[in-house]
Amino acid sequence: MKKKRRTVRTVGIMVANPKQRKYVLRKYLACKTPHMRLVCFTPSEIDWKRKSILGLQRSNGKWVQRRFPFPQVVYNRCYHTKKTTLQRLEAIIGSNKCFNQRNQFNKYEIYKQLSQPLASYLPETVLYDRESAAQLLETYKVMYVKPCCGHLGKGVYRVEVKESGEVHLSQHHFLPEFIAADVPQCQTKLDELLGSTRYLIQQGIDLQQWNDQVFDIRALVQKDESGVWSVTNVVSRIAHKGCFNTSICDKVCLSEDVLRHLYPQEKADAILQSIRDISLRAAETVESGTGRHLGELSVDFALDNDERLWIIEVNGKPQKDIYDELGGQDAVYRRPLQYAAYLQTH
Incomplete structure (x- = not known):
């Protein structure tokens, strides 16, 4: 008796320009399942009349660019995406099949959304x-x-x-x-x-420092294979000495290591648990408040000298490169594909 052949399903990763396609695909290819086809494309490569995309794929060890039918699910990694583009996509591939519908957040809008449930963690x-x-x-x-x-x-x-x-x-x-x-x-x-x-x-927050360097605490929140928000990891960006901007950082490390350097283990673990709990509430609140289908975001915290946590901002397109130097962080790339697979069957 022949084994039933499993259907190969296509997940499309939409990026801003063609130059990004190969770079982005390399990051995610190692995390896909055997029955998942990954195709990278840009909004300008959508052919609405033929209901197809001009996409890049890795096939038999080679990079292949060709025309594909529309993917079953689209993972949006464009920072600026027209709402109409996403609406047109979903009209063809199905409702709720395109996630990260909004990647650029207005910081003040997000502040207002969070100010009701998480007011005590927000700076004025x-x-x-x-x-x-x-x-x-x-x-x-x-x-x-x-x-x-x-x-x-x-x-x-x-x-x-x-x-x-x-x-x-x-x-x-x-x-x-x-x-x-x-x-x-x-x-x-x-x-x-x-x-x-x-x-x-x-x-302004009176920031706790590590070795006389400012650090932040970033919780990456992603939907998992069950379609549920979960915290993938919590990392810290350590600013260069004399700098307050952690975006151009000296190094990245697990926040657990930073907190255990500053506090006894029990205290550090309690702070980490609070970060996870607050981040999950923030993700649920932001998705509900924006009214757009999201799959991942990051919540940036500052810790002051009184051991109080503050939400500094929420990012709709988390910077993935910061996790590469840590190692063992494959889940950063795997989770979105797991969520895409979940959407294909729901």
Whole structure:
């Protein structure tokens, strides 16, 4: 009696441009199942009339570009994706078959969504204007000015009022790039720097440090083979000495190692458990609040000197490269494919 041949199902990974296709495919190929075909394509390579895509595939040890029928599931890894593109895709492949429908989050919108269930973990955050900035500086002495839709720490400014009344304005580093005589002079400089881009201002946190270096705590939250949100790992990016921007970091390590260096094991484990619990609530809240089908996100925390956790931001397109130097983190790439396989059968 012949064995029943299992159907090979196609998962499409949508990326921003053709140059990214081979790089992205290499990351995920090792994690696919034998009965899964992975094809990488861009939005511009969709042929709506023929209901097909021009995609890149690894076949028999070679890179092959050809035309494929639409995949059963699409994993969106584009940072900027038109909502209409995703809607048209789902109209053809089926409802709920395209995940990560929104990869670029508006930081202020996310703050408002989280402020109800997770208010105690959020630093005070308001949209930028001169009056609000002056009030926040008076209250906290340090504030961060961030673009609402920025990423990788680009365009983030740290503002600190010194006891002398001087105001130090810096980018990436604690050392100031500009020293203002007073708050109004600093605001004039900020107006010049920010232009017409929409910014928010966030309460400065008295950060806990590791070996005199700032670190963050990033929880990667992904849906698993059962379609349920779960925390894949928790890592820390250690900033270069003298820097506050962890996006351009000195090194990446497991947060467990950092916390156990700072605290007794029991305390470190309790902090990690809190991070996992808060991150899961954040993921559920953000997906519900955006009304878009998500499959992964990351939640960035800061830890202050009173051992209090603060949610700094939530990222809709987690930077995967930071996990590569750690080793043993294959789940980062495997989970989305497991979730894609789950969607194919549900």
